[in-house]
Amino acid sequence: QSxxxxxxxxxxxxxxxxxxxxxxxxxxxxxxxxNWYQQLPGTAPKLLIYSNNxxxxxxxxxxxGSKSGTSASLAISGLQSEDEADYYCAAWDDSLNVVVxxxxxxxxxx
Amino acid sequence: QITLKESGPTLxxxxxxxxxxxxxxxxxxxxxxxxxxxxxxxxGKALEWLALIYWNDDxxxxxxxxxxxxxxxxxSKNQVVLTMTNMDPxxxxxxxxxxxxxxxxxxxxxxTLVTVSS
Numbered sequence: 001q002s003x004x005x006x007x008x009x010x011x012x013x014x015x016x017x018x019x020x021x022x023x024x025x026x027x028x029x030x031x032x033x034x035n036w037y038q039q040l041p042g043t044a045p046k047l048l049i050y051s052n053n054x055x056x057x058x059x060x061x062x063x064x065g066s067k068s069g070t071s072a073s074l075a076i077s078g079l080q081s082e083d084e085a086d087y088y089c090a091a092w093d094d095s096l097n098v099v100v101x102x103x104x105x106x107x108x109x110x
Numbered sequence: 111q112i113t114l115k116e117s118g119p120t121l122x123x124x125x126x127x128x129x130x131x132x133x134x135x136x137x138x139x140x141x142x143x144x145x146x147x148x149x150x151x152x153x154g155k156a157l158e159w160l161a162l163i164y165w166n167d168d169x170x171x172x173x174x175x176x177x178x179x180x181x182x183x184x185x186s187k188n189q190v191v192l193t194m195t196n197m198d199p200x201x202x203x204x205x206x207x208x209x210x211x212x213x214x215x216x217x218x219x220x221x222t223l224v225t226v227s228s
Binding site: 018032033035037042045046047049051056071081088090092097098100101102103104 | 121131148149157158159162170171172173213214215216217218219220221
């Protein structure tokens with residue numbers, strides 16, 4: 001069971017806006033920044049969002065992140081078929097002194 | 111350009127010790143704030159963070175696996191080695207090494223699938 005909680009699945013049609021939530025606690029999301037990773041089928045994860053809402057170079061601005069209290073969200077606007085992937089949130093946990101991941105959300109583009 | 115690549119056995123027997131090597135380029139593990147970590151992913155399951163070693167040789171381990179893990183670095187060879195003792199079939203997974211800026215994992219290796227079976 002993962003320390004950070006994500007919905008196991010999400011879906012949307014092309015062009016829609018989808019959000020994925022990530023719930024934690026005061027020792028992780030509540031006191032540290034959140035990263036999001038995209039894992040396309042059969043590939044290694046890729047950094048999508050860092051420091052809650054920053055996009056690495058090359059990541060389309062259709063992807064955005066936010067954080068409030070002990071929860072974070074990833075939003076994908078203008079959904080495309082190529083966005084079909086697993087998405088993971090991560091944060092440092094001050095109590096465990098480790099990086100904690102969410103259980104992942106499988107995004108399906110209908 | 112930062113790249114990382116994992117190497118090691120693809121098959122280990124139960125109770126054996128697994129040794130994985132991460133060979134990287136494009137950064138130095140003697141630079142302040144830089145770390146290299148290991149993350150694994152069982153087939154069809156979520157990511158699990160295992161260990162991290164920092165530029166100053168500070169080390170962090172997953173509490174649930176701490177007794178079985180050892181992470182070391184060889185800065186001159188641009189390598190980080192992870193050993194995991196007493197392997198079990200539940201340890202079957204793809205093992206990734208990754209570059210970290212402080213704790214933030216930003217660049218990932220391609221991963222290596224390790225199967226534990228007799």
